[in-house]
Amino acid sequence: MTENALIERLKESIIAYDEDEARKVAEEIVTADIDPLKVIEEGISSGANVVSDKFESEEYYLPELMLAGEAMQAASEVLMGGLSNEKRDEMEARTVGTAITATVFGDIHDIGKNILSMLLTVNGFKVIDLGRGVDSMEIVQRAREYKADIIALSALMTTTMPSQKEVIDILEAMETRDEFIVMVGGGSTSLLWADEIGADGWAEIAPKAVELAKELVEKRRRG
Ligand code: B12
Incomplete structure (x- = not known):
């Protein structure tokens, strides 16, 4: 699956408030070595915006918002885990x-x-x-x-x-x-x-x- 297709799948899993799928796709993204920062913006944040619109238009209510939030949290934890491992090797221990x-x-x-x-x-x-x-x-x-x-x-x-x-x-x-x-x-x-x-x-x-x-x-x- 291409980079953009994986990111799109993550976005869709958030919109569908599917935590298991979000975690699974995030793991695939880490394995595929895609830039986690790009994924946060194009996958998680853009999914959050769609969820937000649906909440405002009353297509979604609080339970959907909560489940979508859990899907976002799960995906971002997996992505951040990948990022920190990768960066830990690159970066010296120093305090900015x-x-x-x-x-x-x-x-x-x-x-x-x-x-x-x-x-x-x-x-x-x-x-x-x-x-x-x-x-x-x-x-x-x-x-x-x-x-x-x-x-x-x-x-x-x-x-x-x-x-x-x-x-x-x-x-x-x-x-x-x-x-x-x-x-x-x-x-x-x-x-x-x-x-x-x-x-x-x-x-x-x-x-x-x-x-x-x-x-x-x-x-x-x-x-
Ligand atoms: C997920 C979510 C929830 C989850 C939160 C889970 C969690 N652990 O965080 C749950 C379901 C619990 C929730 C609850 C509520 N929510 Co809510 N929620 C959202 C949603 C869909 C996504 C937020 C999110 O995580 N986005 C993804 C992250 C990555 O983005 P972000 O937080 O903006 O952060 C990025 C940048 O802003 C920046 N950033 C963040 N912090 C900082 C700090 C600094 C210093 C800097 C420089 C940058 C920076 O960097 C981040 C990454 O790039 C938003 C809609 C939206 N589009 O924001 C509504 C939204 C924020 N929620 C809303 C509402 C109304 C509520 C509730 C009041 C609903 C209710 N009736 O109970 C409650 C709030 C209870 C409370 N007292 O806080 C409204 C707020 C409306 C408003 N403008 O005031 C929104 C906008 C939805 C809507 N359209 O109505 N929510």
């Missing part, structure tokens, strides 16, 4: 910087955040993943505790985006805003939103987020 990652308060969507955490790790960052639905104050406290370079905040819903702003507001109130690079992202966010709340960076997809994270850390070190 320390990053705190979290899905913000009130939001349980963590598939994208988990992908971001994994990509930051294989690109040499020390990552402290605080999980999902994390309280803003806890994020700030942990960032200070670990002397993090980056705070990366994921939000998938319009109702939880304000928690990204809340983290920045707390940093400002504590007069520690300058100590951290704050990056925001996740389905419902945009560059405009990032600018509006005074974040340092935004990216639409995790691989771009990693590039930007590296650039921002580098820039900060140069002063």
Whole structure:
């Protein structure tokens, strides 16, 4: 089966909320040595968008959304496993910087955040993943505790985006805003939103987020 056909099969398995098939195809993709990052964008994310449209048009309801989420999670775990093995050999153990990652308060969507955490790790960052639905104050406290370079905040819903702003507001109130690079992202966010709340960076997809994270850390070190 060609590369594109496998990616299409993965996308279809997500739309059909078929976790077993999604895992199976992801395993075939890893064996076929296809770039996992391409698969995340063209298979998983584009499948997620179709599921999202079906949810909005009420063709799908919450159970379908949940099953599709499990299929996405299963596939991304297999793909990330493949990626980290491959990258582990290539990359020296080095720390580019320390990053705190979290899905913000009130939001349980963590598939994208988990992908971001994994990509930051294989690109040499020390990552402290605080999980999902994390309280803003806890994020700030942990960032200070670990002397993090980056705070990366994921939000998938319009109702939880304000928690990204809340983290920045707390940093400002504590007069520690300058100590951290704050990056925001996740389905419902945009560059405009990032600018509006005074974040340092935004990216639409995790691989771009990693590039930007590296650039921002580098820039900060140069002063
Ligand atoms: C799967 C899913 C679920 C799963 C989540 C499973 C899990 N463990 O994450 C389940 C079924 C649990 C779920 C629940 C709900 N969901 Co939901 N869900 C989705 C869905 C279909 C896909 C999300 C996803 O994983 N995408 C794939 C990943 C790879 O993409 P991503 O997260 O965007 O991440 C990428 C980038 O954004 C970026 N990125 C991510 N984080 C960060 C951080 C930084 C710093 C940067 C730079 C980049 C970055 O990199 C990632 C990889 O490239 C979306 C639709 C969509 N298209 O987003 C709806 C969606 C987000 N859900 C929605 C809703 C409404 C809900 C519920 C409220 C439903 C309900 N009535 O209960 C609950 C929420 C409960 C809560 N309190 O959080 C709405 C939100 C609407 C809105 N705009 O506010 C959406 C948009 C669906 C819709 N069209 O209505 N959901």
